Amino acid sequence: MRLKIFAILMTELLLGAGLISVNAQTVSKDTTATISSNFEALQSLPGVISSIKSPELTNPDWLQAELDAEIAAAIASQSNYSVRLVNNGVVTYDVTTWGSVVADFAEFRALANQTLNDSRGWSRLGVSFQEVASGGSFTLVLSEANEVYNFYPSVCSADWSCQVGHYVVINQDRWLGASYAWNQSGGLLRDYRHMVVNHETGHWLGHGHLYCSGPGQSAPVMQQQSIDLQGCNFNPWPLNSEIWSSKLGI
Amino acid sequence: MLIDKIKNHRIASNLRNHRRTTIILMFSLLFLALVIGGYFLSKQIWNDYEISLNQRFDSAKSDTDEAILSNSTDKLANIVQVQVSLTEAIKTYCEVNSLIKWQTIISQYSDKVEACEQKKELFSGFLVDLGELTGYLKAEQQLATIISLAKTKTDENNQADKWAEIEAFWRQAVTDASKLTDTDQFTAIKTLAVTNLAKMADTWQKLSSANLAENRQQYEEAHTNLDQIYPLLTEISTSSELQVKSLIKDVNSSYEKI
Numbered sequence: 105m106r107l108k109i110f111a112i113l114m115t116e117l118l119l120g121a122g123l124i125s126v127n128a129q130t131v132s133k134d135t136t137a138t139i140s141s142n143f144e145a146l147q148s149l150p151g152v153i154s155s156i157k158s159p160e161l162t163n164p165d166w167l168q169a170e171l172d173a174e175i176a177a178a179i180a181s182q183s184n185y186s187v188r189l190v191n192n193g194v195v196t197y198d199v200t201t202w203g204s205v206v207a208d209f210a211e212f213r214a215l216a217n218q219t220l221n222d223s224r225g226w227s228r229l230g231v232s233f234q235e236v237a238s239g240g241s242f243t244l245v246l247s248e249a250n251e252v253y254n255f256y257p258s259v260c261s262a263d264w265s266c267q268v269g270h271y272v273v274i275n276q277d278r279w280l281g282a283s284y285a286w287n288q289s290g291g292l293l294r295d296y297r298h299m300v301v302n303h304e305t306g307h308w309l310g311h312g313h314l315y316c317s318g319p320g321q322s323a324p325v326m327q328q329q330s331i332d333l334q335g336c337n338f339n340p341w342p343l344n345s346e347i348w349s350s351k352l353g354i
Numbered sequence: 355m356l357i358d359k360i361k362n363h364r365i366a367s368n369l370r371n372h373r374r375t376t377i378i379l380m381f382s383l384l385f386l387a388l389v390i391g392g393y394f395l396s397k398q399i400w401n402d403y404e405i406s407l408n409q410r411f412d413s414a415k416s417d418t419d420e421a422i423l424s425n426s427t428d429k430l431a432n433i434v435q436v437q438v439s440l441t442e443a444i445k446t447y448c449e450v451n452s453l454i455k456w457q458t459i460i461s462q463y464s465d466k467v468e469a470c471e472q473k474k475e476l477f478s479g480f481l482v483d484l485g486e487l488t489g490y491l492k493a494e495q496q497l498a499t500i501i502s503l504a505k506t507k508t509d510e511n512n513q514a515d516k517w518a519e520i521e522a523f524w525r526q527a528v529t530d531a532s533k534l535t536d537t538d539q540f541t542a543i544k545t546l547a548v549t550n551l552a553k554m555a556d557t558w559q560k561l562s563s564a565n566l567a568e569n570r571q572q573y574e575e576a577h578t579n580l581d582q583i584y585p586l587l588t589e590i591s592t593s594s595e596l597q598v599k600s601l602i603k604d605v606n607s608s609y610e611k612i
Binding site: 135136138139140142143144146147148149150151152153154155156157158159161162164165166167170222223224292293294295298341 | 494
């Protein structure tokens with residue numbers, strides 16, 4: 105009995121000492137945390153630099169004239185089927201989300217539109233891409249990873265983006281963090297986003313997968329660069345040899 | 355008659371002896387009073403020395419706390435001001451009154467001075483760390499202003515015929531950043547900033563040249579480079595954040611010791 109009382113007393117004493125020690129540490133941490141937060145708030149450089157974005161360049165007049173000429177030429181050569189998809193050189197698409205989307209949807213729409221109409225991208229087919237509220241020639245989707253798989257389990261996975269039918273589906277996880285292979289190679293997130301939009305849209309345009317033509321070469325945009333660069337340099341834009349579309353008859 | 359003479363002589367002698375004794379006694383008492391008074395006076399001065407020192411260190415700490423925690427718009431300038439004035443003031447903190455300085459041969463008092471010097475050394479260490487941090491933050495603010503100016507001018511002139519001017523804005527940023535004062539803490543960030551800002555200027559120059567030459571291939575290459583060069587600027591802020599974290603860690607560490 106005496107031994108039990110002694111043990112209880114010792115435990116209480118140790119607990120008491122422990123509590124005092126924990127409290128003292130908490131106070132110290134609070135003070136240093138306060139000092140840290142006050143000094144971190146005095147940093148102005150991160151705020152300034154995060155506000156600097158790559159500018160949206162308007163095509164110079166001479167380049168726009170070249171693109172317009174290409175569009176006119178493409179319209180002239182389009183088949184009846186592709187004419188339905190391309191109206192006066194414009195391919196329409198609508199944008200939607202599937203599942204729980206935490207990424208900035210406005211940013212997704214803006215960057216996707218910029219990518220599709222970039223003079224280095226599929227606009228080189230001589231078409232421009234216009235977002236419409238509904239009924240576009242294809243539907244661009246920003247999707248929660250699991251919803252990509254649920255959409256078409258036999259073709260799509262929760263790990264990657266996918267294209268089936270008129271759906272061009274961008275996997276939110278890849279949109280937010282690119283892929284291991286891409287990041288390991290030092291690729292930028294912005295370039296990955298250009299690449300994934302171009303790659304999946306490329307499927308819709310009628311392209312299959314391609315492979316790296318040799319070490320140090322620019323990867324074709326239709327190479328599965330998210331998975332493995334195969335020795336190629338990452339490249340978000342279609343190569344000259346990829347500028348065709350069976351879907352649009354170009 | 356003779357007896358009377360002897361009596362008078364004895365009385366005079368007694369009186370003289372008595373006066374001498376009185377004088378010796380008085381001087382002894384005076385000396386004793388001076389010794390006792392001196393003892394208590396020096397004890398009081400040493401007590402005041404200790405109290406005054408504690409008050410000075412407490413006050414110095416509370417001045418720095420107040421500057422760090424204030425919501426002033428000129429907060430960094432205030433912290434710098436406090437740091438500079440305390441660095442000067444602390445030099446005299448452990449000085450002993452010249453009246454009692456000789457008493458430092460006694461260990462009881464020399465311990466007090468030594469304890470003060472130790473405290474002063476810790477506080478000086480904290481002020482040095484604080485100075486390095488505030489010095490870095492000041493330089494970083496100047497760099498941020500230079501980059502911000504180039505960014506604003508770029509945004510205001512983002513048309514094809516102004517791209518040559520945009521190159522000039524970024525070249526100016528390179529020149530201005532190069533002139534920032536070097537310190538052990540800031541030089542690495544400054545070098546990185548100058549390198550990346552120069553790349554930015556080079557890329558705008560290529561874009562401008564491709565546009566003037568109406569060379570589509572060069573234009574598209576330069577456009578791609580431009581998209582790649584902007585994210586490089588985040589290297590500067592990321593490195594700077596790491597540097598600030600390290601300097602804050604030093605300040606926190608020395609703050610905990612004072």
